[in-house]
Amino acid sequence: MASTPTAPLTPLPTLALPMAGAQEHERADAARNRRRLLDAAGRLVAERGVANVTMEAVAAAAEVGKGTVFRRFGDRAGLMNALINHTETDLQEAFLHGPPPLGPGGDPVERLVAFGHARLEMVDLHGEVLRAAESCAEKRLAHPTRGVHATHVASLLRDAGVSGDVQLLTDSLLATLDASLVWHQNHVLGMPLARIADGWTDLVHRVTRC
Amino acid sequence: MASTPTAPLTPLPTLALPMAGAQEHERADAARNRRRLLDAAGRLVAERGVANVTMEAVAAAAEVGKGTVFRRFGDRAGLMNALINHTETDLQEAFLHGPPPLGPGGDPVERLVAFGHARLEMVDLHGEVLRAAESCAEKRLAHPTRGVHATHVASLLRDAGVSGDVQLLTDSLLATLDASLVWHQNHVLGMPLARIADGWTDLVHRVTRC
DNA sequence: CACCAAACCGGACCGCGGTCCACTTGCATC
DNA sequence: GATGCAAGTGGACCGCGGTCCGGTTTGGTG
Incomplete structure (x- = not known):
């Protein structure tokens, strides 16, 4: 509770329901990458349609390694679940x-x-x-x-x-x-x-x- | 969303219906290979379970090229359909x-x-x-x-x-x-x-x- | 029987989802 | 700061479904 006023942590609406990531303490870089990934995924889906979005493309668009995508979301279905x-x-x-x-x-x-x-x-x-x-x-x-x-x-x-x-x-x-x-x-x-x-x-x- | 640079359309040339044997004129070798494939597929499924049977394994067990499997049955689902x-x-x-x-x-x-x-x-x-x-x-x-x-x-x-x-x-x-x-x-x-x-x-x- | 076009064959090839692991980074503690 | 280490990272790698195309076989025709 020592208050880290300089850390502009966005609340990150935690999914309280029994969904995918119950993420406890998530490291700053991990959180940042999750954001980037969800953002990139949403963008790509919007402009190409779900069928034409590969996991590799999402990783590339988020400027992140492919392994990171799967670490965060498990699989393709997990990523889509996170999107909605x-x-x-x-x-x-x-x-x-x-x-x-x-x-x-x-x-x-x-x-x-x-x-x-x-x-x-x-x-x-x-x-x-x-x-x-x-x-x-x-x-x-x-x-x-x-x-x-x-x-x-x-x-x-x-x-x-x-x-x-x-x-x-x-x-x-x-x-x-x-x-x-x-x-x-x-x-x-x-x-x-x-x-x-x-x-x-x-x-x-x-x-x-x- | 309308512009898709890549062509996701699969022409799917002839793909005869995997259902009832309405197989017009089927060449002798084609018929023989279809028999072999169905036989091999059934055998492999019986001994390993569906999940552990790859299309390549079926082709190999039937002593036939991989392309022949897909030419005959279209895709994996088609082969399974033919099986039942x-x-x-x-x-x-x-x-x-x-x-x-x-x-x-x-x-x-x-x-x-x-x-x-x-x-x-x-x-x-x-x-x-x-x-x-x-x-x-x-x-x-x-x-x-x-x-x-x-x-x-x-x-x-x-x-x-x-x-x-x-x-x-x-x-x-x-x-x-x-x-x-x-x-x-x-x-x-x-x-x-x-x-x-x-x-x-x-x-x-x-x-x-x- | 000789010939030929269509049908067929096979395996190299491709793209994608998913895994692995050596390396890096953030954070708590001293 | 320095240090220990779990958490995180990324890209090489794998296996499978599916496609492609040059070569081969088949069976009808004259």
Whole structure:
């Protein structure tokens, strides 16, 4: 607490949720490089599209070694996750502690509907990155983020008085919100997002009304 | 974003569909090599597991050049698809022209339930290969096999008198039967297949009972 | 049978994701 | 300051999926 007034450490919005880097004491150079990497990655993604951004290019653009990228983010999916971490954190905050209909206090079915709509909006905004972040089917299903979503959905299903195998119903509902699926429906099949959202609402009602 | 200096487009010359043997005129040597490759691939998968089988190893085991593998099957997923093509064809035959409850003639809801159970059994038997065959989220959703399943499920939903967006409901149902998801539930989460099957039955009833 | 164009073959080659490890740097302590 | 050392760094390296293209085989045709 000896106060280092000369150190202009930016707060670095620590991801308090069970996401990737719970970084304790991070050395100054490490923090600086993480910033550079995220900045470079965001820039490259914006100007070339996710598919045309290689890990090596990100490293080069950040003027950093390739090994550093992987040390910081584990793998490509980890980097993409970090890119949308802020949005994901906001979403979690909203349905965990925010106001209804998303947050606690409202009707569980309505909360479920709102959760799906929020997720769909996120896919709309960050579909490409999300798809890359969830590309590995193996890890996607075991990823902490998915765990948080699953816990939340299962909780809402129980609150809604759903009888049956809540865990399996949760998996089915989350599968419907899968980034790749939604992106495909939207961009390949040409379904408007409003239609997908209506489909979600309908599905939630069908599943909970029993 | 529109200007992409590099050409990411893959012309993908002829790539005959890895599905049913609609192989027009196939030269004798080509047919012989395809046999060898499928044989070798099956052997290697059986003895090492899918994850430890490289395309190069398959080529070597078949005493064939690497390029031949890709010429025949397009990519890794295509090879895996070819490996389970027979089983998949049997499944399609069963629900298209076989006896009830899977085939035509029975109650659509029961057929839907039976379809899911048949699919789950397939995942149980060939889960590893199926996962590899459907690994690329991009192509999986556009794959002919999925199209056949989707058409069938949608048809059953309509026959069951379901009101609502049948196409979206179909996508949700199929997402529940996703090989990676089921495999994860079964092998990682330790859910017995019987439970997953019961979950499917329940889900189908919830979705159709409205 | 001789001929030829198309189909096919094989392995060198490429790019990318990911790992490894010898070297450097930041920080706490004395 | 000097020192010890864990944390961090970077680029050479690896393996695999996938492509390319010069040479070879096949099977129809006259």
